[in-house]
Amino acid sequence: MKPLASLTLFGMLCLSTTASAEVALNLPENVKLLAANGKNTEDSNSVELPDGTNQIAVRFKGELKASRNDFEIMSSDVFVVTFNANNTRLSMQPWNIHKAAQLKEFNQQPKIVLTDSHGKTITRQIDKLEKEGFQLMRDYARELAAFNKSDSPAALKLTAADKQPQTFSRQPVASHQPAPSQQAQQSEQAQMAEQMLYYWYNQADQETRERFKAWLKR
Known part of the structure; x- marks a missing residue:
């Protein structure tokens, strides 16, 4: 392999490694x-x-x-x-x-x-x-x-010169992905339902909790 080609390949590998870090x-x-x-x-x-x-x-x-x-x-x-x-x-x-x-x-x-x-x-x-x-x-x-x-x-x-770091995501975006506002609404509804579930679970007596756990395992 020619020296110039070797250097070019090395540079490409370095760039690839840096980008994927x-x-x-x-x-x-x-x-x-x-x-x-x-x-x-x-x-x-x-x-x-x-x-x-x-x-x-x-x-x-x-x-x-x-x-x-x-x-x-x-x-x-x-x-x-x-x-x-x-x-x-x-x-x-x-x-x-x-x-x-x-x-x-x-x-x-x-x-x-x-x-x-x-x-x-x-x-x-x-x-x-x-x-x-x-x-x-x-x-x-x-x-x-x-x-x-x-x-x-x-x-x-x-x-002021810094940029807020962003999280990476490797999951492909589905073509049917809902709009951001719709996603936010769905997320809020799911969180509210979860919090309500925890609340009522903690209000129930032990016998009711055991029945609920058994239902989840079916």
Whole structure:
């Protein structure tokens, strides 16, 4: 192969590698992604992010032991996690929440650890995304925009020359995909239905809950 051709091929390979570089993040069971880089997301346990600084909002949701014979579906506070990583696969370590008391302790002192593909702990900043009052529906994108103007260590500070990082998506867009406004409406309706389901489940007695669980397994 001629030297010039070799250099050209090497340059193409470098460009290809740079273009495909990304950060894959996996979350543990019962930890849901609510927003990534200022955009609301569907509940998910994994996401692909661009290289560099990223910011996510996450929370725990699961069935926890509330008393000796009683279990309830509970959610943690929402936490903002800001970190920097490049071309790697990250894993968030399990939150180890099994009881209501552990959830309360976690809300007060969150232990959120990110490790890369080599098992190395990634430096990250954590803070709580506070919201007062009833929390049936939340717009995390709007809350994060306000949060990032605060002096929180987890705030994502961008200069005028910076561009807000975007999340990657490898899924093809279907030709019948609904309009953004319709998608937002469907997402809000689904979230409201989910919150109502959790509410009525927690209002029911243990016998009713067991019947409901049996129905789900059919």
